[in-house]
Amino acid sequence: MALFGNAHTINPAGAQQEYARLLGHGEQVHAAYLLIRDTMLFTDRRLIMVDKQGITGKKVEYHSVPYRSITHFSVETAGHFDLDAELKIWISGNATPLQKTFTKGVDIYEVQAILTQFVAR
DSSP: OOOOOOEEEHHHHHHHHGGGGSOTTTEEEEEEOSSSSEEEEEOOOOOOOOOOTTTTOOEEEEEEGGGGEEEEEEOOOOOOOOOOOOEEEEEOOOOSSSEEEEEESSHHHHHHHHHHHHHHH
């Protein structure tokens, strides 16, 4: 499953309120990124992908990826001609990684550090 789009950082506290119904008791959003219509949330327990579908975006699919199921990940930094950075996450049992593209304004090293913090537990 490949999910593409340019991302930017959103306020974790705002994401905590907006997506409160998805979160378990005491679960905290540590970082959040908004893609054109989709959202990626890093909580203290899992990675949540919010995939808005259709023209209106009223139909929404929620992907919950426990950090323990992430087998490995990679980041590709932006270059001179390619201004976007890319994150790939491999999930146990899937040969194809999840892919996210971030604009140069997002610190891909910060995203990598968040993943490292939670995956290494």
